[in-house]
Amino acid sequence: MEEDAIKVSPTSTELAEATPSGPEPPWRRRPLEAYAELALEWLIRLCGVSAILFVFGIFFFVFREGAGMLFGKLDLLRFLFTKEWYPTSLSNVRYGVLALIIGTGSVTVLAMAIAVPFGLGAAIFVSEFCSGRVKETLKIVIELLAAIPSVVWGFIGISVMNPLIQELFDASIGLNVLNGALLLALMSVPIMVSIGEDALKAVPDSHREAALALGSTRWQTIYRVLLPSAKNGLLAAVLLGVGRAVGETMAVLMATGHSLNIPRSVLDPVRTLTATIAAELGEASVGSDHYQVLFVIGILLFTITFFVNLAADLVVKGIKKQ
């Protein structure tokens, strides 16, 4: 509170100087400050509420556009459990998203299998083994990794990873689950590192000191003391990484081959839910069945990410209680 007063006072004296009629009596200044504070308070309150408004607004919009199909013609069981996706067929229109769900699932699972060891390993390294300049540099570089636009990742997937995967794995096509998963792993590692590092930092130093005093090695300290006490935070880091992977669009559209397919190996091309929306919504005529079904896919994605985020949230809440 006192700090605030110090910060405010220079501006008010400047104001007073600017007015030609000399310094104002203090009783006149006060209402202005009071109003400014009130306005600022409301502005901040509005900012806070706006996030809720936007989320519900988006949810309402996506739901309204898809509701016609969702509660009407669409046979939900066939929608979820058949693989044939022929929305523009002239003879036999079929809306089945099983292949898309499996596509998203396979890419996400493989991405996490790659990203979790790397992400958590990097978090442990940054938090426990680095100090000073090395730590700062590493953190900056990792944050830089998060700033690379996903279309650039996609481009790398097409032009660098594609021939590399064909060469190394003897694959007939380089745009496949593995390619997409590697990109997604690289994209979700920075999130895992920064959140995981925060979680490890939150473990009190007395724990580390106690472990060392008992004669444990560094590895034992990490494995037996740090990981158990930071497990909620680390789990949250992983779940947020999953959310990122499920929702990513551009990179997977470019790197997975965009092929309706039930993959039999990681070297098969697939197509994801998000990429389907991105590729087809532009040309689906507004209000048509195809358009509405794409919005139902949107609702499906919303549901998936909602549950992932909810899980992450509950886990984080768990940490605070500890």
Added chain:
Amino acid sequence: MSRLRLSLLCLSLATLSAAGCKKTQEAGAGQGLRIQDIGSDTMVNLAQAWAEAYAAVHPEVSVEVSGGGSGVGIAALINGTADIANASRQLEPAELERARQARREPIEHIVGFDGLAIYVHKNNPLEQISIEQLSQIYAENGKIDSWSELGVKVPGAKSDEIVRVSRQNNSGTYAYFREHVVGKKSDFKFGSLDMNGSKEVVELVGRTPGAIGYSGFGYATSAVKFLRVSKTKDGPGVLPSLQTVQDKSYPISRPMFMFTPPNPARHVTDYLSWITSGAGQKIVEATGYVPLSKG
């Protein structure tokens, strides 16, 4: 000192803004004729080339080109945001119905032709393919899945499987290929790689030895080659080229359309007649498409 600098800054700002005003006024003097040209991704390069060349002849008209697909262009034309819609297909019944309701039934102009080439990797020994074979490769119940069934082995390909490269299911090229090759009543075989652009198809075929794909013949690169296409299994194969598309001996070619609203503005009709004139058609040829035949 600082006051002087401030006044200098003000002065320069003032002159700058005055100059800015003058400029916009000059642009306004040419009545600012604009043509919004939206649509087919197949035609976007061509439309851009036309717009640039036309700017040199008629600087008072600015043509703004954007892609998005035939469907996007037609939708924009119907709701009035486009002056010209580029399309690599005709209007679908549903679109025609909506245009009628909006009282904006489009007028069709054929502005050139596009030969749909069948691309394979440059190392592929196959030279010729028939429409029937293509249908067997691409159609949902088609029988051909491997290169050995076509009697070849592709050097560098990791497996015998034919990697089918196709387009996303709402592109004009996809619809055309389905209607004229796959079969009007059938669908594409499950598991094709559905690219989002003509160029992407050719690029992917160029990077994948075991792949086959279809795309405009103007997109050829040194990493791919055309197949001769024959109407029947043992018929003579024809390579896509200017002559073969123009004399219709190449079996898979299609007209490219530009649609305008029922009563287009004068500068729009002028633009269209320039496009179909010799100068406009020369650009069609230069960008890898086939001009309207003379006469």
